[in-house]
Amino acid sequence: MAALRYAGLDDTDSEDELPPGWEERTTKDGWVYYANHTEEKTQWEHPKTGKRKRVAGDLPYGWEQETDENGQVFFVDHINKRTTYLDPRLAFTVDDNPTKPPTRQRYDSSTTAMDILQGRDFTGKVVVVTGANSGIGFETAKSFALHGAHVILACRNMARASEAVSRILEEWHKAKVEAMTLDLALLRSVQHFAEAFKAKNVALHVLVCNAAVFGLPWSLTKDGLETTFQVNHLGHFYLVQLLQDVLCHSAPARVVLVSSESHRFTDINDTSGNLDFSRLSPSQNDYWAMLAYNRSKLCNILFSNELHRRLSPRGVTSNAVHPGNVMYSSIHRSWWLWTLLFTLARPFTKSMVRGWLLAPCTPSAHLSGGPRGPPPCVATSCPPGLSLGVWSP
Numbered sequence: 001m002a003a004l005r006y007a008g009l010d011d012t013d014s015e016d017e018l019p020p021g022w023e024e025r026t027t028k029d030g031w032v033y034y035a036n037h038t039e040e041k042t043q044w045e046h047p048k049t050g051k052r053k054r055v056a057g058d059l060p061y062g063w064e065q066e067t068d069e070n071g072q073v074f075f076v077d078h079i080n081k082r083t084t085y086l087d088p089r090l091a092f093t094v095d096d097n098p099t100k101p102p103t104r105q106r107y108d109s110s111t112t113a114m115d116i117l118q119g120r121d122f123t124g125k126v127v128v129v130t131g132a133n134s135g136i137g138f139e140t141a142k143s144f145a146l147h148g149a150h151v152i153l154a155c156r157n158m159a160r161a162s163e164a165v166s167r168i169l170e171e172w173h174k175a176k177v178e179a180m181t182l183d184l185a186l187l188r189s190v191q192h193f194a195e196a197f198k199a200k201n202v203a204l205h206v207l208v209c210n211a212a213v214f215g216l217p218w219s220l221t222k223d224g225l226e227t228t229f230q231v232n233h234l235g236h237f238y239l240v241q242l243l244q245d246v247l248c249h250s251a252p253a254r255v256v257l258v259s260s261e262s263h264r265f266t267d268i269n270d271t272s273g274n275l276d277f278s279r280l281s282p283s284q285n286d287y288w289a290m291l292a293y294n295r296s297k298l299c300n301i302l303f304s305n306e307l308h309r310r311l312s313p314r315g316v317t318s319n320a321v322h323p324g325n326v327m328y329s330s331i332h333r334s335w336w337l338w339t340l341l342f343t344l345a346r347p348f349t350k351s352m353v354r355g356w357l358l359a360p361c362t363p364s365a366h367l368s369g370g371p372r373g374p375p376p377c378v379a380t381s382c383p384p385g386l387s388l389g390v391w392s393p
């Protein structure tokens with residue numbers, strides 16, 4: 001044996017042959033990973049050659065890729081009427097020769113949510129996105145749904161929400177996506193949403209608090225609070241409170257508060273440095289729309305930080321993110337002047353698909369152009385290593 005090995009002719013006929021107990025598998029996106037059944041772990045690198053691979057080209061004619069109830073990808077050969085967990089393209093893999101990304105920055109302003117989720121499989125994960133019928137929330141919900149997550153669009157207007165659901169299903173008819181009513185301007189509605197969600201008896205792995213209003217004239221909600229403050233901050237605060245136990249039971253889980261860079265241009269303290277509650281929900285005389293928005297976004301960050309401090313020991317993390325400046329969503333619609341400003345700024349700002357709220361958190365596994373994050377687990381109930389939130393000012 002030693003002589004054979006010395007001569008390069010040991011007992012395997014190919015350097016690619018897997019050691020006993022190992023299995024080659026593919027992700028939905030065609031990345032190859034290796035499952036070690038003895039140690040119950042997976043890795044992207046071939047156990048012998050250390051190379052990363054992906055399958056080349058499309059499935060052969062008559063084949064289709066499906067996902068079973070445990071989230072594992074399998075293949076249906078319609079012509080021969082059989083199914084297999086073995087990707088038929090595994091015979092034709094190509095090496096992935098990753099180059100190290102620049103160490104300082106993994107993503108930039110041209111990165112889209114779909115780029116970030118490339119290679120990830122969220123099958124079995126439940127995601128709630130508030131205000132998901134338009135803008136950044138819609139793109140976020142769609143990206144999760146196209147990567148296998150069960151996504152709930154929590155929206156105040158069911159007609160707009162159903163239309164958003166249809167748009168996602170047009171892109172992938174198997175997407176698991178649904179709409180539920182949530183009006184953040186009405187605490188009773190937040191309560192109803194939480195009750196209806198809990199009645200579904202599903203986990204909650206990601207809660208994206210995205211909905212917001214901007215530049216509104218002063219108004220009070222039915223609960224007697226200034227509308228911007230209630231919709232952007234308090235409604236979400238209450239929602240997280242009500243769903244906290246579900247999040248903790250679903251750990252590892254994550255909350256994302258969509259804030260804004262503009263949180264810097266305000267203050268919620270009085271002249272002696274104490275929190276001034278009257279600034280949070282001001283009277284009509286003390287109201288300036290832009291300031292109200294900025295304050296609500298500052299509240300998002302303060303809330304996120306405190307939530308993270310309290311819940312991270314229980315496996316629920318929280319991040320506040322800034323999605324990008326003055327993106328042309330419908331957020332400016334409350335006043336023609338905002339619409340004009342957003343229109344003028346549009347050529348210089350990011351598109352909606354680039355207003356991503358998602359990022360993987362496994363630096364060791366990241367290589368540009370290659371699969372991101374840890375490979376799927378041997379036991380499919382394992383968390384996929386998701387982390388959301390890229391920027392916490």
Ligand SMILES: NC(=O)c1ccc[n+]([C@@H]2O[C@H](COP(=O)([O-])OP(=O)(O)OC[C@H]3O[C@@H](n4cnc5c(N)ncnc54)[C@H](OP(=O)(O)O)[C@@H]3O)[C@@H](O)[C@H]2O)c1
Pocket residue numbers: 130131132133134135136137154155156157160182183184185186209210211212213231258259260261322323324325326327328329330331332
């Ligand atoms: N666009 C930017 O440049 C920018 C910059 C920094 C931060 N952000 C943040 O990004 C997030 C998304 O904004 P966007 O630009 O995508 O704006 P958008 O398209 O206007 O989306 C806002 C969403 O919030 C929903 N919403 C409003 N009031 C609600 C309520 N009472 N209850 C439930 N949902 C409600 C809206 O629903 P309807 O369609 O029914 O009104 C809409 O779906 C916001 O948190 C915003 O502060 C945006």
